């Protein structure tokens with residue numbers, strides 16, 4: 001079922017930053033898995049590029065090691081890996097220099113899909129785009145893939161957009177937010193727009209509130225230098241949580257086509273109200289007996305960067321006016337869990353009397369772990385002795401529902417790279433979407449800076465600061481427990 005593979009057209013994919021962390025952990029192993037799945041045509045070619053000097057064989061060694069380490073335990077390794085490596089080559093090129101471009105160009109073939117993956121620091125995007133055009137490697141059909149972070153505020157995102165726009169049309173630019181490549185995230189659209197059951201109830205009349213949680217157990221050690229200049233708001237909320245919010249809240253697009261979907265997402269972002277600062281809680285983890293605190297993971301011992309954010313958001317449109325959205329995300333929390341919970345209103349009247357208690361239906365879409373969906377429904381508690389009610393979960397784990405096929409579900413990077421080759425931008429962010437998200441985010445961050453706000457402390461390994469619990473308690477609601 002899921003293993004139905006639609007091969008892509010022959011392609012040349014150049015990965016700038018091919019020796020870096022992202023390429024080794026995600027991009028190259030992901031491509032290998034697509035090769036194993038039979039999605040990569042025989043003529044496909046992957047060319048790594050970076051400043052390090054090495055030849056094709058040297059790079060193949062790097063890829064071999066990366067796939068073995070991060071390939072995801074496929075049993076076709078040894079037979080397939082050498083076959084995959086035959087598709088791989090390397091050219092050493094400095095994004096800021098003039099050498100190597102002609103030889104790289106000579107490797108590219110006519111009549112193939114041509115894509116360039118910028119897996120390098122955003123400060124190099126402009127130089128790469130300019131040289132790709134200047135040396136004639138890219139034309140009007142070529143595609144460029146750019147990684148996050150896409151700017152650190154509206155001004156820098158605009159500058160990046162206009163730099164890329166000098167060399168490429170918007171239809172050629174693929175801004176990755178890997179959350180959009182996750183199977184469950186796409187399933188969210190299938191559930192909403194493929195079923196009659198949910199959509200009539202999907203509005204403020206029937207939905208009490210929506211919770212979006214992306215909780216991580218990892219702390220920022222090893223990434224401290226980058227993270228401390230970013231924080232949870234820029235690193236997670238402005239992009240990943242915003243994308244989830246858009247997919248949950250958007251109107252049905254006329255078609256599942258790039259601009260139809262992205263137009264609807266943009267309308268959601270533009271309908272977001274500015275956030276009252278009383279409705280946001282920033283947190284920073286402190287040491288517990290097992291792990292050190294945030295400040296020992298970054299250079300600045302007095303850093304006030306947040307590693308946790310919780311907030312209450314409202315959307316001013318007909319569908320959602322009156323239904324709050326609660327978002328939270330953080331590092332060093334007690335469990336690794338990403339989920340969206342749509343909490344429906346109580347039935348308007350209980351025929352079972354007040355002793356039956358309150359029972360709200362909750363639809364939970366789990367992104368990780370154990371991707372799947374749960375619908376909480378109320379039933380009669382079995383047995384004699386009157387009508388007592390209890391809530392049970394209709395639980396669909398993809399792993400159970402799909403059986404062994406679930407192992408073949410491509411991970412986010414695999415799917416998104418194949419979408420680039422197919423020329424399908426539906427799951428990529430458009431430039432105006434990114435700018436709208438920053439337009440909403442910037443005043444929040446500026447407000448923190450203006451007020452000199454210091455994040456609330458929370459224990460590493462906890463659920464976040466107590467104030468985040470209060471954010472919901474004072475509305476008579478509560479967060480779902482973060483549990484793996």
Ligand code: NAP
Nearest residue numbers: 017018019020021022050051052094095119120121147148
């Ligand atoms: P990284 O480990 O520092 O790798 C950077 C890569 O860029 C290396 O291959 C480096 O190789 C190459 N490079 C640096 N300067 C260059 C130049 N002047 N010309 C050509 N190549 C150059 O970084 P990363 O973690 O892989 O991240 C890459 C991008 O992905 C960044 O934009 C990052 O924000 C984004 N990202 C990363 C992750 C992740 O999990 N790592 C997740 C999301 C987004 P040489 O030194 O040999 O040139």
